[in-house]
């Protein structure tokens with residue numbers, strides 16, 4: 040059987056409106072099939088909403104978000120990691136195993152795969168602990184293992200390292216880089232310019248609800264094309 044990729048993703052004239060105001064859009068953009076895309080921009084620029092819109096979590100006021108396959112299949116092949124991870128009041132292993140069980144794996148199979156992921160992500164010792172008692176970094180690792188366990192084609196992450204210490208951040212970045220090198224497409228927002236430079240193959244610079252500039256990371260960081268991106272990279276306040 041030929042497995043058709045869900046990518047590239049196309050956004051056509053896509054807009055999200057809240058309280059009568061367009062907060063993101065119009066966006067016309069094609070997300071290429073490969074890469075580690077970092078989404079950056081000033082506070083309130085629309086990064087979170089753009090990611091949610093790509094993932095199909097926002098009702099569109101106009102336009103379309105189109106994958107290469109039917110919506111149901113596209114949905115199954117994506118995962119999303121939130122800034123504040125959502126987790127069940129069960130132990131860590133069960134939290135990670137859950138998506139596999141939900142999609143038809145036996146409990147035994149799901150638990151075995153979850154244990155493998157916990158090992159990989161450095162959470163093996165916490166397997167039997169209730170998820171709600173984890174530290175911030177551990178929670179985010181759990182969320183990442185749970186997102187990756189079904190080997191999504193594309194993973195969206197909204198500020199996954201906000202407020203984590205250096206060690207947790209390093210561990211999470213290593214897992215993301217490894218997932219990417221094994222073929223997972225990644226789209227992630229961050230406020231941390233060091234992290235953006237470490238991880239990005241390409242950049243989406245969001246300003247006032249629009250993709251203001253996009254391109255390969257090396258070019259963006261060395262030669263930003265727009266005055267707003269230049270100002271942002273210099274650390275100026277961009278409104």
Ligand SMILES: Nc1ncnc2c1ncn2[C@@H]1O[C@H](COP(=O)(O)OP(=O)(O)OP(=O)(O)O)[C@@H](O)[C@H]1O
Pocket residue numbers: 057058062080081082083084085086087088089
């Ligand atoms: N549910 C909502 N109702 C009204 N306005 C909203 C809603 N959600 C977001 N907004 C507004 O839309 C704009 C974009 O928000 P969004 O959270 O996408 O930006 P962001 O770039 O992720 O911000 P930050 O960097 O602060 O996390 C902001 O001005 C925000 O106040």
